[in-house]
Amino acid sequence: MTEAAIAIEHLSKTYAGGKQALDDVTFVVPRGQIFGLLGPNGAGKSTLINILAGLVNKTAGTASIWGFDIDAHPRNAKASIGIVNQEITFDPFFSPAETLDIAAGLYGVKKADRRTMELLRAMALEDKAHAYARTLSGGMKRRLMVAKAMVHSPPVLVLDEPTAGVDIELRQQLWAYVRHLNDQGVTVVLTTHYLEEAEQLCDRIAIINHGRLIANEPTRALVGMAQEKQVIVTVDRDVAAAPSAACFQKIELIGDRVLAITYRKDQVNAGEVLAAIAGSGLGVVDVSTKEADLEDVFLNLTRASNG
Numbered sequence: 001m002t003e004a005a006i007a008i009e010h011l012s013k014t015y016a017g018g019k020q021a022l023d024d025v026t027f028v029v030p031r032g033q034i035f036g037l038l039g040p041n042g043a044g045k046s047t048l049i050n051i052l053a054g055l056v057n058k059t060a061g062t063a064s065i066w067g068f069d070i071d072a073h074p075r076n077a078k079a080s081i082g083i084v085n086q087e088i089t090f091d092p093f094f095s096p097a098e099t100l101d102i103a104a105g106l107y108g109v110k111k112a113d114r115r116t117m118e119l120l121r122a123m124a125l126e127d128k129a130h131a132y133a134r135t136l137s138g139g140m141k142r143r144l145m146v147a148k149a150m151v152h153s154p155p156v157l158v159l160d161e162p163t164a165g166v167d168i169e170l171r172q173q174l175w176a177y178v179r180h181l182n183d184q185g186v187t188v189v190l191t192t193h194y195l196e197e198a199e200q201l202c203d204r205i206a207i208i209n210h211g212r213l214i215a216n217e218p219t220r221a222l223v224g225m226a227q228e229k230q231v232i233v234t235v236d237r238d239v240a241a242a243p244s245a246a247c248f249q250k251i252e253l254i255g256d257r258v259l260a261i262t263y264r265k266d267q268v269n270a271g272e273v274l275a276a277i278a279g280s281g282l283g284v285v286d287v288s289t290k291e292a293d294l295e296d297v298f299l300n301l302t303r304a305s306n307g
């Protein structure tokens, strides 16, 4: 079996005060992937990452990074992961080069092994190497944070909400660098609220909601679930049983005259769905549609997992 980049088993966290942020979470991040951890605000993503970082103590379960259990081998586990937090944290009076040197020193990276200029170059910060960090733009600061997380050349890089408040151009640059790192063999985990963002980058996506893992699928399979769209159709007479048609993914009678039809928008459009209703002899009185977004994917998945 190939070893996991990150393996989490039955991980739970209840904060003092009683809030359960993680509830029996088990999943594996395979080595070499770009792995998306999705979930709405407050789902428990940061808690999970902070446990991996050694900043939050778990209540139950185990976690290992690059084969190192975080309790049994905390130093090796920490050396195997670089984490870019949501907050930008560095001393504004140091230059980017100094910032990286200091971070490398904290990790015990020998001077000869430091990659300060290489990292700055990779993050397009070479010409700012000796400027005060406080003179950097917001985007440059964020890139510096990524470089800082990589000073000890960890095999796993975690980006927690890397694009919150980041403009599109910078986002593209950041993703290009993430892909570059991944091409070089770095396993990347990124958390985001945005399915679309994860969709573009990730090989695999896990979804966490209310502290529970509700999906862990190859991106393509998960995105398929987001292709579902629903139309609610009111017809002109009472119907005893919902009509069927090949273009319906699912049809439910939700009132005497109201049908909820799920279809895949990559396969049919609403017009065809309505035509199928008309074809079954029913007159359409009213229609409303609903786009499947991440929220719906959550709902579908939670419904599915509740049986």
Ligand SMILES: Nc1ncnc2c1ncn2[C@@H]1O[C@H](COP(=O)(O)OP(=O)(O)OP(=O)(O)O)[C@@H](O)[C@H]1O
Pocket: 015, 016, 017, 019, 020, 021, 039, 040, 041, 042, 043, 044, 045, 046, 047, 048
């Ligand atoms: N130190 C803490 N003490 C008590 N409750 C906490 C603490 N940190 C987080 N929580 C709660 O735990 C839950 C999960 O929070 P967490 O920050 O892990 O979510 P998240 O998915 O990272 O959300 P966001 O995307 O907003 O950062 C939330 O209800 C949050 O209020």
